[in-house]
Amino acid sequence: xxxxxxxxxxxxxxxxxxxxxxxxxxGFDTAADDHLLILVNSAHRxxxxxxPDNLQDIADRAPSKKGSMKLAAPAAEAYVQMxxxxxxxxxxxxYSISGYRDYAYQKRLFLSKLNxxxxxxxxxxxxxxxxxxxxxxxxxxxHQTGLAIDLSTNAALSNNFRNTVQGKWLLANCWxxxxxxxxxxxxxxxxxxAYEPWHYRYVGLPHSLIMRENDWVLEEYISTxxxxxxxxxxxxxxxxxxxxxxxxxxxxxxxxxxxxVSSDNAGGYIITTKTSRISSILTAWAxxxxxxxFLQPRTAA
Ligand SMILES: [Zn+2]
Numbered sequence: 001x002x003x004x005x006x007x008x009x010x011x012x013x014x015x016x017x018x019x020x021x022x023x024x025x026x027g028f029d030t031a032a033d034d035h036l037l038i039l040v041n042s043a044h045r046x047x048x049x050x051x052p053d054n055l056q057d058i059a060d061r062a063p064s065k066k067g068s069m070k071l072a073a074p075a076a077e078a079y080v081q082m083x084x085x086x087x088x089x090x091x092x093x094x095y096s097i098s099g100y101r102d103y104a105y106q107k108r109l110f111l112s113k114l115n116x117x118x119x120x121x122x123x124x125x126x127x128x129x130x131x132x133x134x135x136x137x138x139x140x141x142x143h144q145t146g147l148a149i150d151l152s153t154n155a156a157l158s159n160n161f162r163n164t165v166q167g168k169w170l171l172a173n174c175w176x177x178x179x180x181x182x183x184x185x186x187x188x189x190x191x192x193x194a195y196e197p198w199h200y201r202y203v204g205l206p207h208s209l210i211m212r213e214n215d216w217v218l219e220e221y222i223s224t225x226x227x228x229x230x231x232x233x234x235x236x237x238x239x240x241x242x243x244x245x246x247x248x249x250x251x252x253x254x255x256x257x258x259x260x261v262s263s264d265n266a267g268g269y270i271i272t273t274k275t276s277r278i279s280s281i282l283t284a285w286a287x288x289x290x291x292x293x294f295l296q297p298r299t300a301a
Pocket of ligand 1: 199
């Protein structure tokens, strides 16, 4: 039984020993940056020119109130999959209201909401403050990443979405598809954005599950990674799979089992690694064996 379990771990162990003994440091592949964990808020802005290069239109694959509804490819695929799962259970439609928005659109939107409040009688300062609560300044909107989507039962965004069949299903199930409720009502201090039951953000798996388990919004997740350097997560679907999520600002740092790399827009990279628990134990043993001299790293002749 033990031998059967150990067998799949032998190859990674040999690879690790070779790596420890022979390999020079090259760092991780920054060109593989998928931006999925990018943090965007008033303190972490995007350039006016930032635009995803993998936008997909989902308007013909899921109900939408617009003729065109663009998301970055991984978010688009996951969204369609999530809505298909919802539609298999319920008849009431979930409509997408807003997906990718470029910088110029966000600028027009912000100024129009500001003007509207001023015309309704609010002073400039009050109107500006109230607009900031619900509408991001250009460069601070997650919609510019192509990873955020606003949803509704009709054409309007409403706090009542939380009480609808659609809103309840999404809140319970979004995590399994890599989405998170970005602006939680209990996290307005952390996000500095009012409660928005309609705004979902794609971060990918296993990050959505890690954030749900720890009750973290993206600000808290990234700040924990920065402080601790690493977060571990046992895969709920596979006993032997251990996710280790690292944060680093050193692009020459080496990681084993890298699944994805994302810049965080906060000075570093988040490296998602996946390992077998058994091979992790053997890896720790091998490192220990090298450190005490039981195994000798090869030196240059
Ligand atoms: Zn939104």
